[in-house]
Amino acid sequence: MSKKLESNPRNIPAAPFVNDVVEYIGGQDAEVDSALKQFQEMAAKYRYMEISLLQKKKSLDVKIPDIKKTLAMVKHLNNNRESSNKTLFELHDTLYAEAELENTDVVYLWLGANTMLSYKIPEAIALLDNKLKLAETSYKNSNEDLEFIREQTTITDVNTARIWNFDVKRRREKREVEEK
Amino acid sequence: MSSLSMLGNEQADATEEVTWEDQSRINAFSKYNKRLEDIEELLTDRKTEREQLDDLSMELELADEDAPVLYKLGDAFVSISLEKAQEQIEADGESLDSAIEELKSAADDCEKNMSELKVHLKSKFKDSINLDR
Numbered sequence: 001m002s003k004k005l006e007s008n009p010r011n012i013p014a015a016p017f018v019n020d021v022v023e024y025i026g027g028q029d030a031e032v033d034s035a036l037k038q039f040q041e042m043a044a045k046y047r048y049m050e051i052s053l054l055q056k057k058k059s060l061d062v063k064i065p066d067i068k069k070t071l072a073m074v075k076h077l078n079n080n081r082e083s084s085n086k087t088l089f090e091l092h093d094t095l096y097a098e099a100e101l102e103n104t105d106v107v108y109l110w111l112g113a114n115t116m117l118s119y120k121i122p123e124a125i126a127l128l129d130n131k132l133k134l135a136e137t138s139y140k141n142s143n144e145d146l147e148f149i150r151e152q153t154t155i156t157d158v159n160t161a162r163i164w165n166f167d168v169k170r171r172r173e174k175r176e177v178e179e180k
Numbered sequence: 181m182s183s184l185s186m187l188g189n190e191q192a193d194a195t196e197e198v199t200w201e202d203q204s205r206i207n208a209f210s211k212y213n214k215r216l217e218d219i220e221e222l223l224t225d226r227k228t229e230r231e232q233l234d235d236l237s238m239e240l241e242l243a244d245e246d247a248p249v250l251y252k253l254g255d256a257f258v259s260i261s262l263e264k265a266q267e268q269i270e271a272d273g274e275s276l277d278s279a280i281e282e283l284k285s286a287a288d289d290c291e292k293n294m295s296e297l298k299v300h301l302k303s304k305f306k307d308s309i310n311l312d313r
Binding site: 017019020069070072073076080085086087088089090096146147150151154155158162 | 197198199200203206207210211214215248250253254255256257258259260
């Protein structure tokens with residue numbers, strides 16, 4: 001019998017736990033191949049989910065520092081309205097040019113999809129703050145999901161090992177009986 | 181996936197039944213093991229950052245007090261006063277320190293839980309379970 005069949009908050013299904021091997025495969029002499037195959041497929045599915053989540057996490061690993069950098073710059077502009085803003089900005093990988101920033105209360109944020117939109121500085125800060133929070137929540141969730149998947153993978157591993165061991169033992173006992 | 185080998189082996193001496201409780205312990209162990217791995221990675225990164233920051237503030241001690249510093253913000257450099265740069269570095273350093281502390285205590289938690297789980301699991305499964313990293 002399997003138990004604890006639920007899912008986690010992001011609807012990743014839980015792996016069934018095999019309580020009793022004999023009961024699970026359906027009798028003392030039942031074959032184990034279908035059960036083994038079932039868990040193999042399950043493990044592959046979890047592996048697939050794990051890979052896609054790891055990719056998501058990796059992209060967030062880039063995105064979060066990016067938002068932080070932008071936010072730091074916008075905040076700097078906000079805090080230094082009056083003083084002169086001499087900057088060196090990047091023209092190319094190894095080439096920087098000097099620029100003096102005019103006193104401004106508008107910044108342009110790159111929204112992706114070849115679009116830039118102008119925002120008043122406080123609005124820009126609010127928007128970036130919000131984006132940062134969202135990205136961090138998503139990062140946290142991905143981590144939780146990954147841990148959950150790892151647990152399910154462990155369950156399928158243990159299930160497989162137990163059914164396998166049961167089969168090996170059964171065969172050995174049969175052989176011993178025949179030899180007598 | 182290195183931590184948990186399959187229970188038993190070809191000789192199938194693992195006659196011990198695995199209960200849901202055991203399974204939960206194995207899951208927890210595996211989870212903490214991976215978490216610890218991640219934490220250690222982050223911790224190394226944070227410590228490097230901290231060292232770089234220390235170097236930086238040492239460097240700035242020697243800088244000319246009246247000359248503005250070019251400080252890297254995002255992809256550009258802005259010129260700010262030495263005092264401001266030092267304040268910024270101080271603040272960054274503090275937030276790094278608290279991050280490092282947090283990671284360390286999380287790592288300790290993992291290790292504590294893992295050694296507890298190990299005692300339980302080893303006493304039941306003896307050598308048919310492999311709990312090393």
